[in-house]
Amino acid sequence: MKRQRNQGKALTVFIYCLGLLFLFPLIFTFTNSFMTESAITMNYTSKLTTFDVIEGITSKFMRLMLIPERISLEQYAKALIEQPAFMILLSNSLKITVPVTLGNLLIGLLTGYGFTIWQWKYKEKVFMAYILVMLMPLQAVLVPNYIVATFLRFRHSYLAIMLPGIFSPFGVFLMRQSMRLLPVSCFEAACMDGANHWQVFTRVIIPQLKSAIAALCMLTFIDYWNLVEQAVIFIDDYAKEPLSVYLSRLATGRVGLIFAASCVYLFLPLWFLWSRQQDLEKGIALSGVK
Secondary structure, X not given: OHHHHHHHHHHHHHHHHHHHHHHHHHHHHHHHOOOOHHHHHHHOOOOOOHHHHHOOOOOOOOOOOOXXXXXXXXXXXXXXXXXXXXXXXXXXXXXHHHHHHHHHHHHHHHHHHHHHOOOOOOHHHHHHHHHHHHHOXXXXXXXXXXXXXXXXXXXXXXXXXXHHHHOOHHHHHHHHHHHHOOOHHXXXXXXXXXXXXXXXXXXXXXXXOHHHHHXXXXXXXXXXXXXXXXXXXXXXXXXXXXHHHHHHHXXXXXXXXXXXXXXXXXXXXXXXXXXXXXXXXXXXXXXXXX
């Protein structure tokens, strides 16, 4: 018994250490966002300056600092106030992410209801096709999406990104798996009371799928909030790019703003995960997704 208790303590310590290891990049980014731009340039730039050459320095290395020497809000002021493009690109990310999240939720609920309640021929085979498409990597479907977007003449618009996201098979899979776990007696009792399909859908199913709905919204939002490949391929105007693409260029340009910009960029996904963590865990567990 004592040996098992010691093993449990050791495992707990290991898990905590592993968690801190994964949290370190977030903590490092947050603390460094309060450094001044000059301090970031000096510590995280390996380029030699004229003064370094005069002093005989032939090589320069980056110096990682967890706690800034002087706390300043200079980065946030320059990113949010002095950089109008930052807020414009932030709104571009919302223009893409919010419609995709809501559209994927609506399609997932309606299609999942059809796969769960209605009995029709080849239902399982069609659902298997959904699963096969869902298992394909993004790189495998980018070319077909590009061809379809070119044929429909909206290749250089947000629709080329939004429509594949709205009709993503993952939402259908998650909703269908969650609906299958609901007791059949609920549907039968509602039908015996004279409820039609719309009433069963809105008054019986949706109230019992709040956790699955929250999980789908969070997963879809985070996925399209961090998109890069689709934006690089389908958007050729810098003013229409999402913030995720802009941050990759910011790291090679104005290094002094990268930490504050990253913290602002991470705020919404982290807030969703922090506030609805239990719904996310319960929704994924009920759907059987591992």
